[in-house]
Amino acid sequence: MRHSVFLAVAGILAISAPAHAETPDCATFPGARAKFACYDNVSRAPKPDPEAAKPGAKAKPATNSRKAGRDN
Numbered sequence: 001m002r003h004s005v006f007l008a009v010a011g012i013l014a015i016s017a018p019a020h021a022e023t024p025d026c027a028t029f030p031g032a033r034a035k036f037a038c039y040d041n042v043s044r045a046p047k048p049d050p051e052a053a054k055p056g057a058k059a060k061p062a063t064n065s066r067k068a069g070r071d072n
Contacts, residue, residue: 023042023045024038024042026038026039026042
């Protein structure tokens, strides 16, 4: 019973979490080695595509209809 409650709470948290994480503030790390490792990881992270971030740049939805595209 306890396991199912834990799994339910974990599932709700996983579903409600944001899809994209923010970049960490590397200055908050206490040690110099940790700060440099953070900066190194942030610099190696993939950069988001600016064209995909625009709201009007969505692709046209594909249709599954067999009749679409026929010349009748």
